[in-house]
Amino acid sequence: MSTTRTEAPRTDATTRPRLLRGLSWLVARQHRGALFSLLGATVLGPIWIVYERSRMKDVLDAVGWPGKDLPTPSFDSDGVSLIISALGALPLLLAVFVGAPLVSGDKENGTAQLVTTQSVTRLRWMVTKFAWVYGSVLVTAVVLSAVFTWWWKPLRPVFSYDWSSGSVFNITGPVLPALCLFLTAVGITLGVLVRRVLPAMAIALFFSWFFGVFWERMISSLAATRTLVYPLEADMPARLDDALEVDRWIGSADGELYGWGMCAKATEKASDACVEKYGIVNNVYEYLGFDQMAGMQWTGAGLLLAGTAVLTALVLWRVSRRPL
Numbered sequence: 001m002s003t004t005r006t007e008a009p010r011t012d013a014t015t016r017p018r019l020l021r022g023l024s025w026l027v028a029r030q031h032r033g034a035l036f037s038l039l040g041a042t043v044l045g046p047i048w049i050v051y052e053r054s055r056m057k058d059v060l061d062a063v064g065w066p067g068k069d070l071p072t073p074s075f076d077s078d079g080v081s082l083i084i085s086a087l088g089a090l091p092l093l094l095a096v097f098v099g100a101p102l103v104s105g106d107k108e109n110g111t112a113q114l115v116t117t118q119s120v121t122r123l124r125w126m127v128t129k130f131a132w133v134y135g136s137v138l139v140t141a142v143v144l145s146a147v148f149t150w151w152w153k154p155l156r157p158v159f160s161y162d163w164s165s166g167s168v169f170n171i172t173g174p175v176l177p178a179l180c181l182f183l184t185a186v187g188i189t190l191g192v193l194v195r196r197v198l199p200a201m202a203i204a205l206f207f208s209w210f211f212g213v214f215w216e217r218m219i220s221s222l223a224a225t226r227t228l229v230y231p232l233e234a235d236m237p238a239r240l241d242d243a244l245e246v247d248r249w250i251g252s253a254d255g256e257l258y259g260w261g262m263c264a265k266a267t268e269k270a271s272d273a274c275v276e277k278y279g280i281v282n283n284v285y286e287y288l289g290f291d292q293m294a295g296m297q298w299t300g301a302g303l304l305l306a307g308t309a310v311l312t313a314l315v316l317w318r319v320s321r322r323p324l
Contacts (some may be wrong), residue, residue, distance in 0.1 A: 053324075100187040240287060243289050246287055
């Protein structure tokens with residue numbers, strides 16, 4: 001006679017606790033590729049910036065700057081240009097590769113239908129996605145912007161990029177985080193409306209490029225301009241060396257303004273005759289100063305964040321009213 005011994009199931013086994021549960025765990029796992037990419041940029045980006053800054057400092061210390069002038073008017077290297085280009089491209093990359101596929105990818109592979117037929121509402125699912133993506137994008141952009149600003153601001157005179165150019169204006173201060181959030185929201189909105197990954201990515205790419213051109217032209221409109229009048233034959237005042245020129249005229253003694261090149265004639269005699277005829281005595285320079293940069297950046301960031309809020313509200317409203 002044989003007997004079979006059966007052991008009672010163990011009840012003392014413990015499961016490893018999870019940091020995330022429920023919908024948050026699902027969203028984080030579903031988009032772990034994008035989240036790990038953002039984490040990598042947050043960690044490796046500052047290391048790269050610090051390295052390039054140390055290289056620049058070594059060169060400047062070797063020539064005795066700021067006590068001595070640089071051999072060339074400004075410092076430039078492949079590393080500096082590459083970092084500025086990479087940070088400038090970050091909002092576009094987020095729009096195309098993070099925002100556009102966020103919902104359209106779920107629509108194509110059926111995840112949207114699977115999730116929203118469970119006990120999770122469409123609105124809650126989208127809010128969780130927004131929270132994860134916006135939070136990750138914001139952390140990455142804030143860290144990269146803060147570290148680059150720490151490098152650029154004290155060494156600004158040696159950079160070959162002006163403060164008013166989009167190359168620097170868009171990647172320092174609050175503008176980079178705001179741009180990243182806005183274009184990510186654009187990508188998500190396009191994904192919800194188009195509902196196909198590749199078309200949404202293509203449209204996001206085109207829109208991001210177009211918006212970049214438009215935004216760079218908008219920079220000079222983010223603050224009230226100043227006007228400086230100085231004698232016609234005098235040298236340009238030193239405070240204009242670092243200013244963003246908005247417009248320039250020549251003016252008569254009675255305050256009448258004329259186009260700056262009006263008296264730029266072929267000969268000096270003809271030019272002098274033009275100046276005498278119209279009574280030109282002053283140069284009139286309309287500009288924006290470097291001290292206005294911070295205010296301009298916060299104004300621009302506010303506009304971008306308002307746009308982000310509008311797009312987010314639009315997506316949440318549409319998702320709550322219609323199936324994906």
